[in-house]
Amino acid sequence: MAKLTQEMQDALKIVGQGGAVVYLTTSSRKGKPNTVGERFVAVFRDEYIVIAEMFAQKTRVNLNENPVGVITLAHPVRGRTWSFHGPAGILQEGLPEDYEFHGVRASDVLAEWGDWAEKEPPSEVPPDIRPPALVQRGVIILKVDYVTDFAPEQAGKIILES
Amino acid sequence: MAKLTLRMKNWLEGTGAHIGTATPDGIPTVVVVDKAKTSGDAEVRFALSVAQIEQIQQNIARNPQVAFGPGSIGSIRAAYQFKGQARIEAQELVVAVDEIYSTKPGPEAGLRLDNLPFESIEQFEKTRWRDSGPPR
Secondary structure (H helix, E strand, O other), rough: OOOOHHHHHHHOOOOOOOOOOOEEEEEEOOEEEEEEOEEEEEOOOOOOEEEEEEOOOOHHHHHHHEEEEEEEEEOOOOOOOEEEEEEEEEEEOOOOOOOEEEEHHHHHHHHHHHHHHHHHHHHHHOOOOOOOOOOOEEEEEOOOEEEEEOOOOHOOEEEEHH | OOOHHHHHHHHHHHEEEEEEEEEEOOEEEEEEEEOEEEEEEOEEEEOOOOOHHHHHHHHHHHOEEEEEOOOHHHHHHOOEEEEEEEEEOOOOEEEEEEEEEEEOOOOOOOOEEEOOOOHHHHHHHHOOOOOOOOOO
């Protein structure tokens, strides 16, 4: 497990200007990738990245059969060319009381991030790109195993690992 | 085969893309490029660095499926996901797009667009967004 640097944590948690945007890439078991932009993103306990699960249909299908993902920072990106790799899954209400995802309890994650609209209202997001309603079904979580650079000349270079 | 609208082409050419690839058994790897060229209805070409080619060439050789969405500000303003078959050709990743989805947050997230009549895709864009590409 890789503890994210303060700079990475700050980049994933930019307040104002609509916040940070990341791409989450998952894949079917047979290797068909899915790459979607996500804007409700945060860091949990220094080592996990959480994203509001707002009915991400293919992501859910993929993670159910192949629980691994890559998160790449999309905006703002200058000097922050990072890809976060690791096991990923979806946590939501109704899981067994003691359900754990790679070292964290689902109930702890959901207690903090299960109601994004309450914790961080999306009021800063410009109206034409704001979701009509922040309807959240749970939390997508990725445990960061390692981080690589995606800057073209150093693509794939490991910059943080456990 | 899908057909890209002018807006899609403008955004991809202006902001590049985050491009997801995977091993045949589903381990993903992503490369990020900051511009692209489009030609014909559905071909998109991304210039790759040597390191990027090294990073994904095995994936592409064994599994040509890719998925991508516009980069930087396009990740916010141009909520599309494109899927297709890729090959590496002379320092470029050449993708023949065969699926296009809206990823606009809300009820239309995941809506498949390339199955609609082309005029309907253009109409969809006109009524959802105000621009025809990235700011110059």
